[in-house]
Amino acid sequence: xxxxxxxxxxxxxxxxxxxxxxxxxxxxxxxxxxxxxxxxxxxxxxxxxxxxxxxxxxxxxxxxxxxxxxxxxxxxxxxxxxxxxxxxxxxxxxxxxxxxxxxxxxxxxxxxxxxxxxxxxxxxxxxxxxxxxxxxxxxxxxxxxxxxxxxxxxxxxxxxxxxxxxxxxxxxxxxxxxxxxxxxxxxxxxxxxxxxxxxxxxxxxxxxxxxxxxxxxxxxxxxxxxxxxxxxxxxxxxxxxxxxxxxxxxxxxxxxxxxxxxxxxxxxxxxxxxxxxxxxxxxxxxxxxxxxxxxxxxxxxxxxxxxxxxxxxxxxxxxxxxxxxxxxxxxxxxxxxxxxxxxxxxxxxxxxxxxxxxxxxxxxxxxxxxxxxxxxxxxxxxxxxxxxxxxxxxxxxxxxxxxxxxxxxxxxxxxxxxxxxxxxxxxxxxxxxxxxxxxxxxxxxxxxxxxxxxxxxxxxxxxxxxxxxxxxxxxxxxxxxxx
Amino acid sequence: xxxxxxxxxxxxxxxxxxxxxxxxxxxxxxxxxxxxxxxxxxxxxxxxxxxxxxxxxxxxxxxxxxxxxxxxxxxxxxxxxxxxxxxxxxxxxxxxxxxxxxxxxxxxxxxxxxxxxxxxxxxxxxxxxxxxxxxxxxxxxxxxxxxxxxxxxxxxxxxxxxxxxxxxxxxxxxxxxxxxxxxxxxxxxxxxxxxxxxxxxxxxxxxxxxxxxxxxxxxxxxxxxxxxxxxxxxxxxxxxxxxxxxxxxxxxxxxxxxxxxxxxxxxxxxxxxxxxxxxxxxxxxxxxxxxxxxxxxxxxxxxxxxxxxxxxxxxxxxxxxxxxxxxxxxxxxxxxxxxxxxxxxxxxxxx
Numbered sequence: 054x055x056x057x058x059x060x061x062x063x064x065x066x067x068x069x070x071x072x073x074x075x076x077x078x079x080x081x082x083x084x085x086x087x088x089x090x091x092x093x094x095x096x097x098x099x100x101x102x103x104x105x106x107x108x109x110x111x112x113x114x115x116x117x118x119x120x121x122x123x124x125x126x127x128x129x130x131x132x133x134x135x136x137x138x139x140x141x142x143x144x145x146x147x148x149x150x151x152x153x154x155x156x157x158x159x160x161x162x163x164x165x166x167x168x169x170x171x172x173x174x175x176x177x178x179x180x181x182x183x184x185x186x187x188x189x190x191x192x193x194x195x196x197x198x199x200x201x202x203x204x205x206x207x208x209x210x211x212x213x214x215x216x217x218x219x220x221x222x223x224x225x226x227x228x229x230x231x232x233x234x235x236x237x238x239x240x241x242x243x244x245x246x247x248x249x250x251x252x253x254x255x256x257x258x259x260x261x262x263x264x265x266x267x268x269x270x271x272x273x274x275x276x277x278x279x280x281x282x283x284x285x286x287x288x289x290x291x292x293x294x295x296x297x298x299x300x301x302x303x304x305x306x307x308x309x310x311x312x313x314x315x316x317x318x319x320x321x322x323x324x325x326x327x328x329x330x331x332x333x334x335x336x337x338x339x340x341x342x343x344x345x346x347x348x349x350x351x352x353x354x355x356x357x358x359x360x361x362x363x364x365x366x367x368x369x370x371x372x373x374x375x376x377x378x379x380x381x382x383x384x385x386x387x388x389x390x391x392x393x394x395x396x397x398x399x400x401x402x403x404x405x406x407x408x409x410x411x412x413x414x415x416x417x418x419x420x421x422x423x424x425x426x427x428x429x430x431x432x433x434x435x436x437x438x439x440x441x442x443x444x445x446x447x448x449x450x451x452x453x454x455x456x457x458x459x460x461x462x463x464x465x466x467x468x469x470x471x472x473x474x475x476x477x478x479x480x481x482x483x484x485x486x487x488x489x490x491x492x493x494x495x496x497x498x499x500x501x502x503x504x505x506x507x508x509x510x511x512x513x514x515x516x517x518x519x520x521x522x523x524x525x526x527x528x529x530x531x532x533x534x535x536x
Numbered sequence: 537x538x539x540x541x542x543x544x545x546x547x548x549x550x551x552x553x554x555x556x557x558x559x560x561x562x563x564x565x566x567x568x569x570x571x572x573x574x575x576x577x578x579x580x581x582x583x584x585x586x587x588x589x590x591x592x593x594x595x596x597x598x599x600x601x602x603x604x605x606x607x608x609x610x611x612x613x614x615x616x617x618x619x620x621x622x623x624x625x626x627x628x629x630x631x632x633x634x635x636x637x638x639x640x641x642x643x644x645x646x647x648x649x650x651x652x653x654x655x656x657x658x659x660x661x662x663x664x665x666x667x668x669x670x671x672x673x674x675x676x677x678x679x680x681x682x683x684x685x686x687x688x689x690x691x692x693x694x695x696x697x698x699x700x701x702x703x704x705x706x707x708x709x710x711x712x713x714x715x716x717x718x719x720x721x722x723x724x725x726x727x728x729x730x731x732x733x734x735x736x737x738x739x740x741x742x743x744x745x746x747x748x749x750x751x752x753x754x755x756x757x758x759x760x761x762x763x764x765x766x767x768x769x770x771x772x773x774x775x776x777x778x779x780x781x782x783x784x785x786x787x788x789x790x791x792x793x794x795x796x797x798x799x800x801x802x803x804x805x806x807x808x809x810x811x812x813x814x815x816x817x818x819x820x821x822x823x824x825x826x827x828x829x830x831x832x833x834x835x836x837x838x839x840x841x842x843x844x845x846x847x848x849x850x851x852x853x854x855x856x857x858x859x860x861x862x863x864x865x866x867x868x869x870x871x872x873x874x875x876x877x878x879x880x881x882x883x884x885x886x887x
Contacts, residue, residue, distance in 0.1 A: 069704070371553045371870075375825035376843075376862035377560070383847060383855050384564050465710055469829055472712050474847045487713060491833070496719045497731060504720065508713030515708035523704065 060450075060528045070524020076517040084327035095324055096479045100316065107221075108300050109315035110164060114502045116305045125159035129303025135296050141285070148184075148285040153299040155280045157190075162261045162275050165302030168282060170220040172295025175204050176211045181288030185224070187260065190278025195237045197230045198222060211291075224282075225256045225302070234259040244271065257302070310502040313493045318486065322506055325483040329464050329514045332394070332482075336401050336463035341456040344406035345448070348413025349440050353421055363414070366407035378404055378466065382475050393477035401466050409455055413448060420444050454529040458522040461515035468511045483507035539878060546874045550867045557863045561856055562630045566623030571630050574853050578640040579613045634860050639853040645845060648837075654857050658839065662861065664734070665838035669827045671754070672761035676823075677816060679766045684773030685805065691778055699770055706767025712829035715760040719833070722756060729756050732835035757834045761826050765819065772815050773808075780808045809880040817873045824866060 064070045092098055099105045110129050119126045137149035157163065168185060175181055180203035187195045200222075204212035214220075224230050231251045238244045238251075242264055251259060258273045261280070265272040282299050286292065309319035351362040378400045385396035420426060421444070429439050445452075470476060471484025472491070490496075490503040565571040587606050590597065597605075618626045633639055637655040647656040683699070690696055722729040730736070730753050740746050780786065781804050789803045790796075831840030839858055846854040 069701075367549070368553055368556045371550070372557060373821050373824055373863050373866040375821075375828055376859045376866075377557060379828075379843060379847070380561060380855060380859040381564065384568055384570065384852075387568060387570065387850075387852075461708055465708070468710055469712065469825075472710070472829065473832065473844055484710075487716070491716065496716055496724060499720070499724045501720055504713075504716050508710060508716065511710055511713065512705070512708050516705060519704045519708050 063528050064524050067524045069520040073517050073520025073524055080326055084330050087323050087327050096481050100481045106315040109311050110302045110306055111315045112313050112500055113304055113306045113311055115308055115310040118305055126305040127159045127161040127163050127303045129306045130301040133296055133298040146287045148287050151284040151297050153282040155301050157261055157277050161304055162257050163301045166224040167300040168222045169298040170215050172216055173202055173214040174211050174293045176289040176291045181286055181292050184285040186283040188281045195233050197224055197233050198227055230256055312503050321481045321486055324481055328480055328482050332467050333460040333464040336398050337456050337459040340402045340405040340459055344409030345413050345452045348410040349417050349444055352414040352417025353440055366410045370407035382470055394480055397467055397470055401463050420447055450529050454525040457518050460518040464514050483511045550870055554863055554867050558631050562627050570852050571623055575617050575619055583610050637857050639857050642851055642854050644849040654853050658857055658861055661839050661842055669823050672758050673823050675762050676765045676769050680769030680773045683770040684777055687774040688777035703767040703771035711764040711826040712833050714764055715830050715833035718756055718760055734837050757830050757836055760830050764826055773812055776808050776811045777804055780804050813877055820869055
């Protein structure tokens with residue numbers, strides 16, 4: 054049996070080795086998926102761009118959080134249309150009717166209602182007139198809001214309004230909606246409410262609920278059923294709307310919930326996989342290469358070179374790791390043009406190599422005296438050739454294991470720096486997500502979905518490599534096997 | 537090697553670390569122009585004081601005369617501080633400033649007593665960090681030795697494997713995240729422990745209740761550090777004890793019929809203390825690192841939290857000073873452990 058095959062057998066027979074390998078494959082698969090589907094400048098273009106998240110609810114838990122709350126959380130719902138369902142005549146005006154349907158099936162109130170208009174094409178200087186109505190499950194229709202769109206005087210027709218920026222109407226905040234609801238509650242439920250009372254209850258409860266009136270108080274309960282937002286548009290027959298969007302704000306969102314910028318945390322967490330792997334892999338490969346090369350040179354060459362390398366590695370090895378790394382990254386990051394991620398990786402490498410150099414040097418000292426090295430020297434092999442062809446192969450398995458073992462500390466250090474606010478602002482990482490949550494007071498508010506998953510993933514990434522390193526140990530260190 | 541020589545060598549080695557960090561920081565600050573910035577800030581401060589003094593003492597002077605005197609004063613200060621020379625010429629002076637913490641004032645932060653001098657801000661925070669780290673390290677040492685000894689008698693058992701898994705997990709867990717997790721559990725959900733800080737918003741005035749209040753606030757930060765550090769401590773101490781237990785002199789002691797308790801204490805633990813202490817020395821950097829992050833999470837008024845605030849406020853002199861003080865504390869603590877080394881290892885004194 055060859056060395057490779059027996060080594061593989063030993064590795065795969067260990068439980069932690071197997072677990073580590075499975076976790077690694079999983080992380081690599083996720084990373085490949087992310088790299089294939091996300092733009093490379095995701096951090097700048099999407100993650101840090103508020104426009105990309107404008108339709109999302111703010112700091113809501115994931116959809117599966119209802120396991121803990123004991124009731125179904127209202128799901129976030131976005132719907133849109135660009136085709137009128139019919140045209141109607143009202144008071145001699147022809148209205149195009151757009152309809153956006155919604156079904157409330159959970160035992161709760163949608164947190165908000167927002168309608169957005171994009172690209173309204175106007176063909177006459179008079180523009181168009183819009184009315185927004187709201188239909189409740191019992192068929193009652195309430196007028197909530199109306200507005201005019203007129204092309205600026207002198208502009209060329211047809212004119213397209215709301216082309217760059219959508220017209221956004223927060224129906225759950227507009228006062229005219231409150232007044233409309235006040236009237237409706239009076240007519241339908243014989244409930245006299247002042248505008249202040251309506252504001253206090255919250256428009257979303259009035260829109261999506263009904264009052265349970267007892268002798269002393271009024272309690273609002275969600276009204277399940279089919280709702281719709283109807284938009285009536287009057288204007289030139291050729292006038293049209295590019296897109297109308299309705300957002301029914303949910304109490305939960307997606308797989309991982311959202312943060313205080315309404316960002317989909319699932320996306321940020323997924324993007325963290327390739328980033329963590331890349332940082333861990335790149336940092337550990339370079340650190341190990343430098344550490345091992347210096348160790349071999351120092352041990353083999355001896356003399357003055359050995360003395361210098363030993364002194365320097367001894368000093369750097371005894372640096373207090375985090376304070377010095379904070380200082381280096383902080384100073385380099387004063388230059389905003391320098392990619393912060395490279396500063397972080399560079400600093401970890403600069404402080405990480407001496408441990409391996411010291412270890413390798415002591416191992417080379419004994420290999421140097423072995424017969425095969427002496428033989429190679431006798432037939433006139435160069436120093437470089439001896440170090441590369443004769444000494445290095447003997448240490449390769451050990452060096453490889455050390456590389457794996459260094460990976461988690463690289464991942465953890467990057468995360469710690471990100472948590473202290475020194476992360477690369479252009480590349481979202483798990484550490485940064487936790488930093489943002491900490492800064493926003495997530496623990497004080499109990500926003501667990503924002504704090505726990507990223508930390509759990511950091512842990513998972515680190516433990517993957519710890520497990521692999523543990524699985525490699527009996528191969529690299531055969532003494533352990535005998536025990 | 538005599539004790540004196542041993543200490544001298546250790547002291548020189550550790551001082552080299554301190555000097556190297558100082559040199560590194562001074563060069564980094566000099567080459568990036570940050571040292572100029574710090575000096576200019578100090579000069580601006582002095583010039584402002586001078587102008588105010590002129591205006592109040594010599595009311596007869598015209599605006600123009602005052603401006604001229606102030607600009608002359610500024611020029612002389614610039615020469616005095618060496619701003620007319622390149623940064624590498626000023627390196628020794630810069631190092632002297634770092635060592636004496638003579639780094640001017642902080643823009644945004646003040647000490648508890650209200651001073652904004654860098655020195656005042658840092659010096660009063662040192663005890664809190666030292667207190668936190670020392671408490672945690674001592675507890676970890678006790679737990680590690682206790683559980684490690686117990687585990688070393690159960691090699692290969694399910695407990696042994698469980699602890700080795702626990703140690704791998706605790707190595708992979710970010711300390712600061714563990715802190716957040718504990719706050720969520722004990723402060724937000726169970727509401728039994730405070731979110732952070734050193735004292736309650738309206739702390740009691742009397743000594744004893746005040747101390748209890750402080751201890752109450754110390755529980756979670758210390759627990760975080762202990763949880764984060766004890767996993768690997770238990771595992772490493774266990775391995776050290778197991779390898780000592782395999783030594784021939786232990787077998788001989790057992791063969792002599794010495795009671796097991798005595799064998800454990802005198803023949804296994806005592807000789808193991810030396811490598812365990814080595815491990816403690818190496819683990820010290822880890823404890824300090826953990827403390828920086830834990831303090832940040834718990835708003836603990838030590839130097840670690842100060843780091844976080846200095847980074848948020850982009851306060852260069854403060855970060856510089858903090859790195860130096862952390863290195864100093866680290867070096868001093870290492871030296872104290874080296875002294876302990878001699879106490880537990882008689883071999884150093886012989887010869």
